[in-house]
Amino acid sequence: MDPAAQRLLDSVNWASLHHAYGEATDVPDNLRALLSPKTSDRSNAYEALSSNIFHQATRYEATAYAVPYLLKILENPATPARASVINYLVDLALGIPSTFLPHGVNIIAWRQWTEKIYAPGYEAEYYAEHDKDENQRKMREYVRHVGLERQRRYAKHELAAYDAVCAGVPLFQKLLEEEEDVEIRAFAAYALAWFPGEGAGGRNRSSAGALQRVLDREGEDILVLSSAIIALGLLNGCWKDADGVSDGMGNLISRLREYGASTRPSLVRFAAAVSAVRLLHHRPEDVSVLACILADRSFVPKSDSQKSNDLGFPFHEGDLFQYSGKAMNTLNLGDYPGVMSTLLDAFPRLGRVEAFELAEVELELAFGPRPEDEDGRQVESLNEIQRRTVTALAELAMKYWRGAVLGDILEEWNIPGGSRDECRKYMGLPVGDTGEGSDGESDEESE
Structure with missing residues (x-):
């Protein structure tokens, strides 16, 4: 193991932290097993980690403390299956990433919600919502209190995990630009989609530059290109929502129309369509692409969206059908009779x-x-x-x-x-x- 990674594990008092089943003393061994050359060992480790620090997509006190180690082993080219590490990091940050689609992460609203549930006034609001049955109020007093405390605790752990993974954005950018492995680059683009920064000066706005350079390169792999197109749509959509402006929007829209042409591979056309819809700059041709995916599962060949036996297209776990449906749900179908x-x-x-x-x-x-x-x-x-x-x-x-x-x-x-x-x-x-x-x-x- 990389000595720096080992030091990160040793620097944490895991016995003082908790996960779904109590003390987090088993987490270091689970994390070390991700470096095993055996696929079965790594699979068992992910299963264990998905049970203890990520049980049913819930993040716990120990979750954020595991992230620096995961980022450190991701840096190392010798780490096996690094795309899986990126995928797991995004899961830790978001819980179930597909639930954030088709809009992406509004981190400002997320922080405001977390602040709200800790405010004194929220307690009365929470109890009012759970006290609709007058006859059950006293019986449920303890349950209501525990429920409020649990909601606040989980909200704190979720945001801590998100912020811990956000610290890896410069690494994701580096992997996108410097890695040769197609799958790693595609998942690096996928990871960048969820960290838009906060406001016009958000430091992660530099992700747009790295993603844009993917679009500027000729002969880019379909999987990487499509992932970068969607990531740009999500990032620019979040920035536009947050501060009313988005640098380079005109250029991006122009590129999306280019990538939406019928001569392009269907996965690229899908990516351009969902990005155009997210940015509210879609055309009937974009909507038609989404309709074709819903009507015909073979519209996007599996060879375009699947590069290994383990991972495929990153967004929505490769389920283009459900992603297309979500994007279509933001539209008024009356405007598109066909x-x-x-x-x-x-x-x-x-x-x-x-x-x-x-x-x-x-x-x-x-x-x-x-x-x-x-x-x-x-x-x-x-x-x-x-x-x-x-x-x-x-x-x-x-x-x-x-x-x-x-x-x-x-x-x-x-x-x-x-x-x-x-x-x-x-x-x-x-x-x-x-x-x-x-x-x-x-x-x-x-x-």
């Missing part, structure tokens, strides 16, 4: 599982987030986009309706889904027709 047809026409070509996934995305696009109440939704209240969406699902062949999955999905949005006929009747369609068609395709053939 999108609805693209998505609805795709259903009959999909296997059952893919159709169910698209149905969830399509319903959220049409109706918004799942409602909390369980009141029935009157058919007369549906707008045109909502009617077309539910009609398309009601008209799907019976093979999609067998089992309860599609019906359950509809009922989450308060649409009758107890059976295909129930949904068809709701929409005023004839009932009794199975819709199987003449090809006799079986459920197994449709998977």
Whole structure:
């Protein structure tokens, strides 16, 4: 082990720190195991660390103290699987990074929220929210107090972990610019996306320069280029939200339009589309790319987004389908009438599982987030986009309706889904027709 890394481990009194299961005395051995030449040892170490200092994406007192060691071994070219180290560092900083998409990290709002929950007035607000049942108030007094303390404690640990990883931004920039390994560079770009700095003088604004230089290089690898494009969109979007300005925005928008051209690889076009949407400078062509990804999982070849057996495209854990849906959800579909047809026409070509996934995305696009109440939704209240969406699902062949999955999905949005006929009747369609068609395709053939 690098002596400097060892000194970092030895400088921490791990017995005085706590994680999900108590004293953090097991953490040093877990961290050392990340340097093992054996993949199985490293996998076991990550599993242990994801259980103790990152249990269910929660950060603990010991979490931030592990970060300097992780950054130190990341510096060392001899460390195996360094892209995995970067990926884990981002997880420690954010918990579940995909929950921050499509907008990115607003660190100013994050700090304001943390300050708010520690303010004296917040206690009354918190208790009021948890005291709606008058009869249970006394019984829950202790639970309410513990809940408030836990919320404050976790908020403190989360911000400490974020700040600890933020200290590694210069290293991420260096890896992006100097490393030869494609996967390391792609994940370095991914890491830079989450640390925009705070205000016009934020020191991490220099990340934009490193990412921009990726765009300026000819013949850049698709994975690295696409990661840098998305990272720039997230960083510039956060800066624009924070202080109303963003250096080089005009040049970036011009580049995004260049990368959105149909002659570009589809992963690059996807990256340009989600960045353009984030920056509110999207065009119909960008929205069409997102619709194509939702309608056809093969639109982006796996060879473009997967470079190893362990890690693929960094953002949203490589799930371009869900990322596209989130980006599309920020738009008014009424402005893009062709999108609805693209998505609805795709259903009959999909296997059952893919159709169910698209149905969830399509319903959220049409109706918004799942409602909390369980009141029935009157058919007369549906707008045109909502009617077309539910009609398309009601008209799907019976093979999609067998089992309860599609019906359950509809009922989450308060649409009758107890059976295909129930949904068809709701929409005023004839009932009794199975819709199987003449090809006799079986459920197994449709998977």
